[in-house]
Amino acid sequence: MPKRGKKYREALAKIDRENYYEPRDALQLVKEIAPAKFDESVEVAVRLGIDTRHADQQVRGAVVLPHGTGKTRKVLVFAKGDKAQEAVEAGADYVGAEDLVQKIQEGWLDFEVAVATPDVMSMVGRLGRLLGPRGLMPNPKTGTVTFDIARAVKEIKAGKIEYRADKTGIVHAPIGKVSFPVEALQENYSTLMDALIKAKPAAARGQYIKSITVCSTMGPGVKINPLKPLG
The missing domain is CATH 3.30.190.20 (Ribosomal protein L1/L10, rRNA-binding domain)
Structure with missing residues (x-):
């Protein structure tokens, strides 16, 4: 010891x-x-x-x-179209879809929470081996797989x-x-x-x-x- x-x-x-x-x-x-x-x-x-x-x-x-918690966490959102715009307006730090998947596959991990809309989870699923062990994989049980993107981002930012x-x-x-x-x-x-x-x-x-x-x-x-x- x-x-x-x-x-x-x-x-x-x-x-x-x-x-x-x-x-x-x-x-x-x-x-x-x-x-x-x-x-x-x-x-x-x-x-x-x-x-x-x-x-x-x-x-x-x-x-x-x-x-x-006294700390503002960096939030990444996987979304497209209107939902992507919703994420930006709610204060997400990074928003995207295929571009973010590729960036993460190349080794970039400068975020603390990942949120995704259900319709892009098949794409996000390719990141399971990278995000899963780090506790960063979006999950419905924790409210990070949702169409209510604005609420999810605001709640994470709020604590x-x-x-x-x-x-x-x-x-x-x-x-x-x-x-x-x-x-x-x-x-x-x-x-x-x-x-x-x-x-x-x-x-x-x-x-x-x-x-x-x-x-x-x-x-x-x-x-x-x-x-x-x-x-």
Whole structure:
């Protein structure tokens, strides 16, 4: 395990690692002990009681955080005609069809979210091997394959995030910046947790929310009581 710096160790010393915190107290503590000089992101890690080996126990979706994440993401839209114009007017960073597919096939990946209209998905599907492993492939489950292009782009720009349980059943998601008021972080946190609870697979058995940890980009984790996740 790499040796931690002095600021990290000082931050860690302020956490009672034997106990769980209420969400607001945990978020306030994360703000206070963030060790970096830059405005760190605040992130949540939620371990779910699911078996991701089974198709009926996947947890994936998207949610609009009321206060955004503090970061504006670059949005690419695959669309033609009126829908392409709609995307431009909604604030998409890149809009196109075959031209963008070719550009991506040549190695260009300067975007963070991709949205597509259903009628061009056969073309976009050729990019599956490039976009899939990077989590950039448009998907109806996360609202990124839609004819309502303007709404999709505006929501992403406003703070819509995607969440997905990894192979170990853990969901990692950003909920804002250290500079956010604690009330804003708490509202974003509650919105994400509410979405995760509603996304519980019917096949999941036993305790669903196993553990919750919040931290800043460079700071140590603070545990939240998983039995009272919304707090």
